[in-house]
Amino acid sequence: MNTLNADLHCHSVVSDGTLTPEALALRAQENGVQIWALTDHDEVGGQSRARTAAQDLGMRYISGVEISVSWANQTLHIVGLGIDENNPQLIQGLYDTRNGRTNRAKAISAELEKIGIQNAYAGALRFVGNPELISRTHFARHLVESGVCASTEEVFQNYLVAGKPGFVDHVWANLADAIQWITGAGGIAIIAHPGRYRYSDLQKEELYAQFKDLGGKGIEVVTGSHTPEEYAIFAKVAQRYGFLASRGSDFHSPDESDIDLGCLPNLPAPLRPVWSELQ
Ligand code: AMP
Ligand code: MN
Numbered sequence: 526m527n528t529l530n531a532d533l534h535c536h537s538v539v540s541d542g543t544l545t546p547e548a549l550a551l552r553a554q555e556n557g558v559q560i561w562a563l564t565d566h567d568e569v570g571g572q573s574r575a576r577t578a579a580q581d582l583g584m585r586y587i588s589g590v591e592i593s594v595s596w597a598n599q600t601l602h603i604v605g606l607g608i609d610e611n612n613p614q615l616i617q618g619l620y621d622t623r624n625g626r627t628n629r630a631k632a633i634s635a636e637l638e639k640i641g642i643q644n645a646y647a648g649a650l651r652f653v654g655n656p657e658l659i660s661r662t663h664f665a666r667h668l669v670e671s672g673v674c675a676s677t678e679e680v681f682q683n684y685l686v687a688g689k690p691g692f693v694d695h696v697w698a699n700l701a702d703a704i705q706w707i708t709g710a711g712g713i714a715i716i717a718h719p720g721r722y723r724y725s726d727l728q729k730e731e732l733y734a735q736f737k738d739l740g741g742k743g744i745e746v747v748t749g750s751h752t753p754e755e756y757a758i759f760a761k762v763a764q765r766y767g768f769l770a771s772r773g774s775d776f777h778s779p780d781e782s783d784i785d786l787g788c789l790p791n792l793p794a795p796l797r798p799v800w801s802e803l804q
């Protein structure tokens with residue numbers, strides 16, 4: 526089970542990726558992925574296209590989403606796998622979560638104006654595939670294309686993040702609601718890329734305990750966002766809390782993502798893979 530090539534985290538043009546669900550499915554299959562999930566931010570509009578494309582290519586498909594959550598004054602991402610994407614409560618929750626993005630984008634643009642970067646909202650919109658889903662990634666692409674930065678990585682070091690120009694604080698879904706939408710739709714809730722959060726050690730333990738109390742079941746261990754040292758750290762967290770373990774590249778674009786679909790080490794042997802619990 527642990528040696529299956531599962532990639533259960535990536536993004537299409539339906540959120541902030543640059544490939545269509547069909548192109549992602551083909552790329553995943555060419556890279557040897559056997560079990561695949563598309564997990565667009567706050568949006569399930571790509572699910573049926575992804576499933577059809579995956580099944581046509583002989584891959585097992587698991588439905589997915591990545592929900593933006595605010596917890597302890599920071600943004601946290603919760604991946605939902607095996608959800609019924611037609612569940613009305615999930616659809617409404619995701620709609621509400623997406624709802625503030627356009628106003629936030631206009632506020633980001635106003636912040637960038639203050640440092641002399643004009644019309645960033647219109648610039649970012651050129652990269653948007655889904656009008657309900659404008660993200661910082663689209664601003665980052667605009668800032669690269671207009672010559673402000675050399676790469677999206679450089680953008681996120683100098684702009685759009687807390688303490689830097691173009692940052693706008695935003696309140697996303699709360700943790701209890703996000704877990705409820707996922708579990709209520711028959712899915713499994715998973716903490717995405719835990720190595721990326723800047724919580725204190727105490728807060729991290731509080732997060733895992735609260736997440737588990739609320740019905741959360743899994744944690745990403747092997748992801749494109751983690752170093753090999755972090756694979757080991759979060760493997761231990763998974764064992765300590767009895768969490769299922771997940772594996773996913775978080776692939777967004779051939780031009781931006783260092784880790785391609787399916788190109789990750791296997792989950793460490795003692796862990797229980799989340800795909801063993803999904804149909
Ligand atoms: P948003 O949901 O609009 O706040 O945008 C979050 C997205 O920005 C993430 O899903 C990533 O795709 C991208 N992002 C955030 N931080 C970084 C980073 N340090 N490097 C590259 N991409 C990032
Ligand atoms: Mn993203």
Ligand code: MN
Nearest residue numbers: 591602717718
């Ligand atoms: Mn994420």
Ligand code: MN
Nearest residue numbers: 534536591775
């Ligand atoms: Mn992601």
